[in-house]
Amino acid sequence: MSVLESLQAHESGRVRGPIGRTLDEMRRLEYHPAARTDTPGSHQHRLVYDCEHQTRLPGTLRRREAQPPCDDADVNRAYDGAGTTHEFYRTVFGRNSLDGHGRHVISSVHYGVQFDNARWDGAQMLYGDGDGVVFKSFTRFLDVIAHELTHGVIYNETRLGYEGQAGALNESLADVFGSLVKQWAHRQTAAQADWLMAKGIFRPPIQAKALRSLAAPGSAYNDKRLGLHDTQPAHMRDLVTDEIRDPVHTNSGIPNHAFYLFAKALGGHAWETPGRIWYDTMCTGLRENCGFATFALQTLFAAEKYGTTTVEALTRAWRLVGVLED
Ligand SMILES: [Zn+2]
Known part of the structure; x- marks a missing residue:
């Protein structure tokens, strides 16, 4: 939902x-x-x-x-x-x-x-x-x-559709660049950024920080009185497959979190190397049914020109969210 x-x-x-x-x-x-x-x-x-x-x-x-x-x-x-x-x-x-x-x-x-x-x-x-x-x-x-x-x-x-993992990638790309525009406007480093989407959009007294969190998917809102509970997963083991929980906006937590982990590991401005790798990957023309693993491999390909340390940090990020296996 x-x-x-x-x-x-x-x-x-x-x-x-x-x-x-x-x-x-x-x-x-x-x-x-x-x-x-x-x-x-x-x-x-x-x-x-x-x-x-x-x-x-x-x-x-x-x-x-x-x-x-x-x-x-x-x-x-x-x-x-x-x-x-x-x-x-x-x-x-x-x-x-x-x-x-x-x-x-x-x-x-x-x-x-x-x-x-x-x-x-x-x-x-x-x-x-x-x-x-x-x-x-x-x-x-x-x-x-x-x-x-x-x-x-x-x-x-891209040709990304709006269903399954491709749909979640579609949403994740929009979140990643949405967050990067905010970070860029405030000249924040990855460590300084809040990594929240729409921080403060819910009016008090609703128990909610934001619509989504790239740093901690699943923690953006939790208000029992309103039946609000952020169900975004941060790992493939929690991938949502039912249709009830709006899987496109839910499973986007996994690639969102991979981007966050990668940007945090590299440090500095997330729109520089991590943003460029995501942008270059997006511009390779992702297929309609592109899954997380295919996308991850494409980002690794785009990361190669930045050297071994970058590729290793990115590989680690995709492994930490369970998209690539150890
Ligand atoms: Zn969207």
């Missing part, structure tokens, strides 16, 4: 309405990768719209590239988050926007009423305001923005 489904099952009254509507809306939303044509260019181009609590996309244009901040904090945060993510991919990997060809980044804020999610729909970003009880506004979290935009990069670079 996803976080939203767990909440829907346990929470009475206050947020059932918004969460139920969000789940319905998520099922209704389609992925349309070819929609809306953009004029590619060498400079980034952001457009931020306001849905004004409707679900018609993109809504009313509120801020375009190079315009000063407007009086809507969500518009400005969506604009800034898209900008930081773009700058990360440009300066760290020499990538020009999500498609590598300067695609415009369109965002829409205030999507729906108390919508409890953020999403890249293949053509644009959309952000809900959160229900105000459990979740805060989704524009507040740079790693959430970068996670969702990275789905656009993954779509362009």
Whole structure:
């Protein structure tokens, strides 16, 4: 079960309405990768719209590239988050926007009423305001923005599906680069980073640190009253195979943790060697049904040019999570 489904099952009254509507809306939303044509260019181009609590996309244009901040904090945060993510991919990997060809980044804020999610729909970003009880506004979290935009990069670079281990890899890549964008923006080393996705997204008094933890999968939230329990595994022995627990967002804990262990072992900035190896691996065109072990071997191949110490640290990380055998 996803976080939203767990909440829907346990929470009475206050947020059932918004969460139920969000789940319905998520099922209704389609992925349309070819929609809306953009004029590619060498400079980034952001457009931020306001849905004004409707679900018609993109809504009313509120801020375009190079315009000063407007009086809507969500518009400005969506604009800034898209900008930081773009700058990360440009300066760290020499990538020009999500498609590598300067695609415009369109965002829409205030999507729906108390919508409890953020999403890249293949053509644009959309952000809900959160229900105000459990979740805060989704524009507040740079790693959430970068996670969702990275789905656009993954779509362009890989054929990864959204089921089984390939689906979990899809989610893990989005988490890894989401976390790296945040670390890069704060110039944090692997030791300084919190390795949490969406730290503080749950409103108090909910017992939760974040949506996910790359450092300690399974520890991000635990609120019995709300029926919330983080079931992400950190090792292959705990791989989730039932369909009830949202396996794509659950099993991503395993490759997430391998990346964390590798980055911690190397030290320094995780977006440098570890990030480059993951990026290069992603850009080899991962197959639709790529499993963890295949992905791990591809990362080892990409790591070879960094020397024996790096390859050994990476091998150890994949062994520690049980993807490669001793
Ligand atoms: Zn995702």
